[in-house]
Amino acid sequence: MTGHAPLPFWRRYIFSTDHKIIGLQYILTAAFMAIVAVGLSVLIRLQMAWPQTLWPALERILPRAYEGGVLLPEFYISMVTMHGTIMVFFVISLALVSGIGNFIIPLHVGARDMAYPFLNMLSYWTIVPACLIMLASFFVEGGAAAGGWTSYPPLSALPGALPGSGLGQTLWLLGMALFIASFTMGSLNFLTTILNLRTRGMSLMRMPLTTWTMFVSSVLGILAFPPLTAAAIMLLFDRHGGTSFFLPGGLVVGGQVLPFDGGTPLLFQHLFWFLGHPEVYVLVLPALGIAFDVVATFGRRPVFGYRTTVWSLLVVAVLSMIVWGHHMFTSGMNPYVGEYFSIVTVAITLPFAVIGLNLIASLWRAELRLTTAMLFAIGIISAVGTGGLGGLYLGTAASDIYFHDSVFVVGHFHFMIGVVTSFGIFAALYFWFPKMFGRHMSETLGKVHFWLTIGPVFAAFIAMHYLGLGGALRRVYDPTVYEYIRPLQQMNVWITYALIVAVVAQLVFFVNLVYGMLWGRRAEENPWQGATLEWTTPSPAPHLNWAEPPTVFRGPYQYRVNGTAEGYTPQHVPDRMDQSAAEALRGPPAEPTLAGGPE
Amino acid sequence: MSRLTLAGTIPLDVPQGAGRGAPLPPSGRGLYPMFLMAVLATVTMLFAAFTAALLIRRSGSDWIAIELPAIAWVNGGVIVVSSALLELARRALRSGAASVAPLWLGLAAALGLLFLAGQIVAWRALMAEGVFLPSSPHAAFFYMLSAVHGAHVLGGLGALGWTLRSALRGAYTATMHRGLSHAAVYWHFVGALWIYLLILMRIA
Numbered sequence: 167m168t169g170h171a172p173l174p175f176w177r178r179y180i181f182s183t184d185h186k187i188i189g190l191q192y193i194l195t196a197a198f199m200a201i202v203a204v205g206l207s208v209l210i211r212l213q214m215a216w217p218q219t220l221w222p223a224l225e226r227i228l229p230r231a232y233e234g235g236v237l238l239p240e241f242y243i244s245m246v247t248m249h250g251t252i253m254v255f256f257v258i259s260l261a262l263v264s265g266i267g268n269f270i271i272p273l274h275v276g277a278r279d280m281a282y283p284f285l286n287m288l289s290y291w292t293i294v295p296a297c298l299i300m301l302a303s304f305f306v307e308g309g310a311a312a313g314g315w316t317s318y319p320p321l322s323a324l325p326g327a328l329p330g331s332g333l334g335q336t337l338w339l340l341g342m343a344l345f346i347a348s349f350t351m352g353s354l355n356f357l358t359t360i361l362n363l364r365t366r367g368m369s370l371m372r373m374p375l376t377t378w379t380m381f382v383s384s385v386l387g388i389l390a391f392p393p394l395t396a397a398a399i400m401l402l403f404d405r406h407g408g409t410s411f412f413l414p415g416g417l418v419v420g421g422q423v424l425p426f427d428g429g430t431p432l433l434f435q436h437l438f439w440f441l442g443h444p445e446v447y448v449l450v451l452p453a454l455g456i457a458f459d460v461v462a463t464f465g466r467r468p469v470f471g472y473r474t475t476v477w478s479l480l481v482v483a484v485l486s487m488i489v490w491g492h493h494m495f496t497s498g499m500n501p502y503v504g505e506y507f508s509i510v511t512v513a514i515t516l517p518f519a520v521i522g523l524n525l526i527a528s529l530w531r532a533e534l535r536l537t538t539a540m541l542f543a544i545g546i547i548s549a550v551g552t553g554g555l556g557g558l559y560l561g562t563a564a565s566d567i568y569f570h571d572s573v574f575v576v577g578h579f580h581f582m583i584g585v586v587t588s589f590g591i592f593a594a595l596y597f598w599f600p601k602m603f604g605r606h607m608s609e610t611l612g613k614v615h616f617w618l619t620i621g622p623v624f625a626a627f628i629a630m631h632y633l634g635l636g637g638a639l640r641r642v643y644d645p646t647v648y649e650y651i652r653p654l655q656q657m658n659v660w661i662t663y664a665l666i667v668a669v670v671a672q673l674v675f676f677v678n679l680v681y682g683m684l685w686g687r688r689a690e691e692n693p694w695q696g697a698t699l700e701w702t703t704p705s706p707a708p709h710l711n712w713a714e715p716p717t718v719f720r721g722p723y724q725y726r727v728n729g730t731a732e733g734y735t736p737q738h739v740p741d742r743m744d745q746s747a748a749e750a751l752r753g754p755p756a757e758p759t760l761a762g763g764p765e
Numbered sequence: 766m767s768r769l770t771l772a773g774t775i776p777l778d779v780p781q782g783a784g785r786g787a788p789l790p791p792s793g794r795g796l797y798p799m800f801l802m803a804v805l806a807t808v809t810m811l812f813a814a815f816t817a818a819l820l821i822r823r824s825g826s827d828w829i830a831i832e833l834p835a836i837a838w839v840n841g842g843v844i845v846v847s848s849a850l851l852e853l854a855r856r857a858l859r860s861g862a863a864s865v866a867p868l869w870l871g872l873a874a875a876l877g878l879l880f881l882a883g884q885i886v887a888w889r890a891l892m893a894e895g896v897f898l899p900s901s902p903h904a905a906f907f908y909m910l911s912a913v914h915g916a917h918v919l920g921g922l923g924a925l926g927w928t929l930r931s932a933l934r935g936a937y938t939a940t941m942h943r944g945l946s947h948a949a950v951y952w953h954f955v956g957a958l959w960i961y962l963l964i965l966m967r968i969a
Contacts, residue, residue, distance in 0.1 A: 186773035362796040393814035408899030428825030604770040706772035
């Protein structure tokens with residue numbers, strides 16, 4: 167054995183090809199973007215609660231946005247657009263899928279790294295300029311994009327439509343193009359790593375469910391993102407090439423009739439939502455996978471219905487590709503088409519209910535250890551159930567026509583791709599923190615973080631459902647201009663208070679994070695008595711993960727096993743088999759190399 | 766006393782060169798075909814979306830069909846011949862004539878470059894007739910699809926350049942030339958894609 171030469175600083179920390187460092191880089195980048203996006207949400211909520219108030223302090227910080235102390239309507243709509251864009255693509259996607267996925271997939275399947283480490287590094291360094299471009303758009307003339315996170319034309323296609331439709335919108339498209347390129351590279355890596363680099367004995371049906379969900383997310387990413395790429399290319403041509411893919415005739419801007427004809431904005435909506443709906447599952451499923459892993463480990467019992475969960479995930483993936491039209495019920499589609507989209511959307515609830523019930527059943531008669539990670543995992547179950555109920559109303563054409571573009575929708579999707587996913591990130595960070603940094607976070611601070619987060623977010627987003635029932639519309643600059651909704655304005659104030667508490671709670675998390683990284687209690691190899699492979703390597707996990715990748719003999723959740731001293735059997739421990747038989751299973755030393763020779 | 770420790774930065778006592786050169790698990794042998802299939806799947810979805818867009822857009826009131834320049838069809842022939850030459854290179858390798866393979870490979874790559882040059886000639890021919898990007902949606906689709914397709918051809922040329930370099934170094938044998946095989950699959954795919962796009966734009 168000869169230890170390999172230590173890598174220089176810039177190769178270890180900056181341009182690293184180690185999947186764990188890249189995962190942490192993604193998480194750190196997402197955390198930075200989250201500060202921006204959450205900051206925007208606070209400004210949005212201040213406007214919703216006290217729309218005609220003067221904010222001289224904010225004018226000093228953001229003089230262009232708060233001219234005369236009042237938030238300008240065009241900046242408000244830019245904030246709404248950029249909050250959604252950054253949260254969906256540059257926070258949740260980066261942290262939960264790219265970040266946690268990168269960190270855990272090779273450790274889960276027994277690989278030393280991703281299949282293509284260089285591509286992995288390239289993927290991360292493609293997202294950095296994407297983030298910078300998105301942030302730079304706030305400072306260009308006209309400000310950031312203002313066409314909504316969905317960037318529907320004609321607002322997004324006509325540079326003169328809104329102040330933010332100028333350079334800001336072009337930068338939005340450029341940033342998204344880089345994001346898609348990065349995410350596609352990441353998905354290709356995840357897919358090939360999971361399918362081709364599993365260690366001996368790690369059959370697909372022995373993979374932990376987090377990795378299964380990452381696999382499904384990758385497949386969806388590979389298949390669903392290209393249509394958005396096509397839409398973005400056509401939108402760029404419409405904006406800068408004089409084409410009219412999405413621009414209909416008769417548009418008037420600044421009193422002048424524009425020379426476009428025959429285009430259809432609905433085409434963009436179809437292409438956008440062909441990605442947009444699967445993207446929901448790209449984000450939500452990994453959170454559910456993490457919940458399964460955490461619940462099994464801290465419930466000390468096998469996951470209920472492992473196989474049905476896997477099959478349900480696959481069914482959800484297939485159905486998610488054919489339901490996009492439920493986002494467009496009010497676009498004037500043929501009622502029969504709407505009926506189809508209603509039926510297939512409601513059909514998704516079947517496999518989703520199986521997954522949810524399996525999660526709940528996994529808690530049945532469990533020996534609950536209410537660690538912070540476990541609390542967040544239970545929070546995921548609760549949020550996915552609560553948010554999912556709202557989805558039934560929005561997936562059915564008859565009720566969606568009333569709820570469309572109301573605050574009800576905002577409450578629903580904040581539950582699903584806000585609460586569920588961010589709880590997934592938190593559960594994963596608290597759970598795998600020892601493997602990331604070799605230390606523990608404070609459980610006390612973690613629990614303070616959890617309770618100060620779950621209460622306010624549930625209160626706020628349930629209240630949004632109620633506001634939406636009352637007819638409150640989303641993306642409205644001043645909700646008090648509509649007389650019929652004024653009696654509910656106080657609810658907007660309380661929602662703002664609740665969300666400010668939730669934002670402050672995240673400071674507790676950041677303190678805990680820094681405390682844990684620097685001064686946290688040292689973690690042993692397997693601090694949670696977990697049965698999966700990541701717990702067979704030291705904490706923090708070293709470069710290349712294992713000197714000799716482990717061999718797998720069983721499924722990932724062999725807890726509550728009689729006859730073992732610890733009450734569980736890790737995946738790599740042979741069962742009723744002597745050492746020589748285990749050696750025989752490992753087989754002869756493998757000779758081919760991963761990427762050494764010429765191809 | 767605090768010290769930050771980070772996963773992935775602590776070296777492991779493993780043999781020199783482990784990691785990139787680490788032994789593959791038994792399932793790892795299909796890595797490159799799987800990667801290739803996933804790439805082709807994503808490119809297929811991209812052009813499927815463009816196809817859907819074209820079919821929807823052609824029902825617009827302003828749709829005026831343009832005559833595709835003749836050179837676009839010639840280019841289709843060029844890329845098909847290029848694919849055939851690539852197959853000759855593979856056949857040469859399989860039959861043990863490894864020294865001939867670089868010649869066929871070089872010719873295939875040269876025809877790839879000729880194809881791209883021909884696409885620029887096609888654009889110029891359209892412009893000479895007064896057909897520009899905003900002239901009609903049909904023209905817009907021709908310019909856009911040929912540009913996006915050209916970007917994928919450029920990627921294929923990169924792969925052919927890599928395989929040519931390997932062939933010149935004598936890295937390929939009669940039984941070991943997977944890289945060339947995978948590059949060939951991609952090259953045939955982008956060739957067939959152009960024929961498909963030509964037919965699509967012709968009947969649109």
